[in-house]
Amino acid sequence: MNEDTKFFRIFGSIFGGVGSIIAVTGIMIALNTRSFITSAIPAQGTIIDLVQRSSTDKKGRSSYAYYPVIEFTARSGETTVFESNSGSNPPEFTKGQQVEILYSPEKPNSAMIKSWLSLWFLPVMLTGLGSIFALVGGVVLIKSFPRLISSK
Template identity: 65%
Template structure:
């Protein structure tokens, strides 16, 4: 097999494989989120704080995001406080703001702000990247087989 055919087949296979893994992870995240939303209980919460989280990458570039801290009362009357997984800069919420919270009735600490960003960002990113990589890799892979290109 010559190098003109070998590189596209390896490239296409790697891109398709990585893309498939990302797409499956995104779908699993999406199914987990869907299951959580279907079984979660809704409550009214209040943003009580904004926690600034900073990180520095390997090149020394620093970034900071604000994670809202939410307090709500579960259906048993217990006050619960949690820090949202998703953060943003500028902050998406302000102190004192009322938000809808979804929480697991068995584990009230397992709560999320009911927003598209918080609930669906990871499933959308992973699935989109996965499908894009799979499509690019698949096209390159198919084009590397001359018998498939001439198929009509």
């Protein structure tokens, strides 16, 4: 086996393996999201605050995202406040804005804004990118075995 073939087999295996792990993670998150949605209770919430969070990259540049803080009343009558797990810049919401949320009756603090971005962006992105990586790695790996290709 020459060095190029060895490189492509290692590259394809690693690329395909990492891609598969990322895709499976995305699928697991999607299944959890689906399970949450089927058991969650809808409610109206109000944006009461926008929390600015900063992050700094390796070059020292700062960026900011605004995470909405939402207040809602559960069916039990209990008022609950939670911070959304997704933020944006510019802010997607404004203080006082009404939003539809979904919450679990067992854990009202782990509520989520009912939007495609909050619910589905992460699993779709991970599944899509992971699948592309797995496909590229798989093609490279298969192409590194010339006997498999020539026997057809």
